[in-house]
Amino acid sequence: MVVEQQLLPYFQWLLTGGEKSLGALPSFAFVFLGVAMAALVIGFAIAASRYGFLRGGDVTYKTISEGLRELLQTSPRRVWAIARLAIKESLRRRVAVALGVFFLVLLFANWFLSTNHQEPARLYLSFVLTASTYLVLGVALLLSAFSLPGDFKTKTIYTVVTKPVRAGEIILGRIIGFMIVITVLLAIMGVGSYIFVVRSLDHSHTVELESFQVVANPAGEEVGKKGTTSRDAGHRHELTLDKDGNGETTVENGHTHRIESLGENKYRVSPPLGFIRARVPQYGKLRFIDRSGAAKDTGISVGSEWTYRSFIDGNTPATAIWTFDNVSDAVDPNVPEDERSLPLSLIVRVFKTHKGVIGQALQGTIQLRNPDPAANGLTSEPLSFDAQDQQVDDFNIPRKQYSQSRQEIDLFKDLVSKDGKIEVLVKCLDRGQYFGFAQADCYIRHPDGSPIASFAKVCVSIWVQAVIVVSVGVTISTLVSGPVAMLFVVGFIILGFWRQDFVDIATGKSYGGGPAESVVRIATQANVMVQLEDTLLNNLVTGFDKYFAKPIMWAVAQTLPDFRSFSTVRYAADGYNVPWDRVFQDVTVCLGYVVGLSIIGYFLLRTREVAK
Incomplete structure (x- = not known):
């Protein structure tokens, strides 16, 4: 299994971090402060352009002070009412169709998956968990991106804002409502996936009596037998029995079987052991x-x-x-x-x-x-x-x-x-x-952990990704239409999967320079390992990357979730237990995004006339 970075204990990761990184909490504080300052400057610039310098400052101050006061007065009862409304909306949109698609995929999966594989458990687990990830992220994307724009289009949002409901409660309520829907869907998919894998890999063999060979000790006394099993599920096992007729087979295709004697030339072969593990x-x-x-x-x-x-x-x-x-x-x-x-x-x-x-x-x-x-x-x-x-x-x-x-x-x-x-x-x-x-x-x-518990932890990592997608979708949908919000979230996910490349380019660790220099290299067909010529154009290009493009890329990378690192599918597929430290870290990051995006979504929604 690939473990490129050492997993830090949770509290060390949260507070102090590693040798070359800050703790998660200080990093979140710096990023949150940076985003807040950028939003303050942009908001003041817009207000100043519309109302003048002094009036714009007054409008900005009132918006922030009123917003902070309203956020502190958020009512859990009203948030839960909006969440229930989001759940009902999801059901009206026939979100259960995703379950039908999922079980349809499982129905025909065995046509393309084979137990006659060197590691069939890896194949099956990777398939069902990857399919669950894509379906859940797709549902999260569609629900969150088209929710508020649909309400604006049908004007049902006016019914909500006429009640004593604050903008922040609308945002948080929808995130929690869609989160509950995603949780139920993922729980059903997780249970169905585990049952599908276990039943698909289940098989047994019979002992071939004609293959027996006597095993004797140096004194010539019989101490057991050796033989083979029948060929089932595309493979057979060699086996060794003790003098009582009990024993175990060799490992084939990632599993073994126990052999139990039932009397004269009668044996029971157990179901496969070791297919699904949690090392x-x-x-x-x-x-x-x-x-x-x-x-x-x-x-x-x-x-x-x-x-x-x-x-x-x-x-x-x-x-x-x-x-x-x-x-x-x-x-x-x-x-x-x-x-x-x-x-x-x-x-x-x-x-x-x-x-x-x-x-x-x-x-x-x-x-x-x-x-x-x-x-x-x-x-x-x-x-x-x-x-x-x-x-x-x-x-x-x-x-x-x-x-x-x-x-x-x-x-x-x-x-x-x-x-x-x-x-x-x-x-x-x-x-x-x-x-x-x-x-x-x-x-x-x-000693191995519980495979079921490890499988559930993988589902938690999928849930974390879906909740972040929901939070981003609900937040951006306060400002733009549904299709635009969907494209934004898709771009957000893609950039999140390539976050580390953003960081490497911004910090100069990757070959080929920044984006402008890469364009020049493509146009001139220059090798990434070759230094560009010392010309005025090349100096302008590298200067643009160094002082403008790379700092922007670094800043963007700090706000992107690393979706590639969230995935723990490889843990389950390769038969390793997902550490609790990893689960706690992912859930903490998810909570940070929910809190930060809820606040951003509140201020964005207040810019709409309907939310004032």
Whole structure:
């Protein structure tokens, strides 16, 4: 799973932020203050142009003072009345049609989705959650963009404003009403999606008795059997049974089955296990050693433009090293002490410079090392593994280990330092081949969380995006017509998905310069890596970008929600638990947008004669 940025604890994210960023609360205060000052200047300029300088200042002051007083006097009862009105309006617009479209999509989805896939759970979960996202955002867009313009067109807004209802209550009530509608729709879609995935992936096998082979111990006594299952859902499993006839199959297509003996040559195969998971990883800190043995922060680049992963070359001293803290937290206390192991997972990105041996996987090794200087680099013997490209490979490293000098050592007593740290070293053994790693590609597994709870958290992230869309749509619809509001919100969503590119251009991190310089490069077919010639036109273009275009882009980026980062579909699809810190952060950002846009919408609605 891609984790490009470390997830901060909620209160650290809210108050102090990371090394290169402010906390969310100070950032919100700065952005809110900036937007308020810009609105004040623009409002005063409009008022001054209409009424004169002094009268314009008086009008601006009265508007702000009256507006703040009205906002503080907002009545929850009147807001709820407007919210109920928005719900009834949504039902009249047949918003339930979205549910019909959704279930129609699920009805025919199995024509195009297949369980005969390397990871069918990822395929199915990605499909249903992505479909839910698009449908919910579409409904949020249409409801919010055409609500107030429709009332202005039919003049039903006059019935509302003649009541003792303030403009702010109209805005907040509609946002809350549409939010309730979206919540109900998403809840129904979420339940339907989960049932669809579980039932679509459900299957079973039978044990093929003719495939049995006896497993004996060194003394020749029978201790179990090996065999295979029948081929169902496009695959079969190998299985191992103990002497009582019970056992488990191997992992195929991301799942296993338990085998239970029912008597003489009769077995029950359980439903699939492990399809839908909620892994709880504990990440470490990654560093590298290059082929010469020198310490590096990153590995080798193999030419990929995406620098998320870097690589180590095979059959050299090049090593990827993860340092983990608090190792004892991952140990299951219910397991007897002598049977405890270190649950470790590894994701390898394989890069080949030649085909190698056809049908043979690349070989790698895992070693554990005590990072305490007093341990003199005590390291375990290498554990060999077959690299599974872009797949999660789970290891349960036993407590009993041997040092490189073949002395028996204890994993938790000898390889874990006194402060609870351990190092995991991974190497590639094949010459001319490469292993690629990112920091999140190796982790210690904690006990899995609840898949249903994790799925619900993904639905919360979809809900957050929809609520922001509703807030933007209701706010902008106070000023423009429905189609224009819809186009504005669509543009807002698109820009939100590309927010990071805005920031990179504004801060000079992207190639090709600003927007004006990019136009020049396109017109002259100049490479983005080539410096523009020192001419008057080029200097004017770069100056325009530096002092005008880039500051505007940076300011716009600060007000845009990062829709791409809101999505947690990859968590569920890849089988990881969505952290609560992530949920709290997304909901907090959503609340900030609702509050800020409600205030902006109030002042925009007051500019309409009908709202005065």
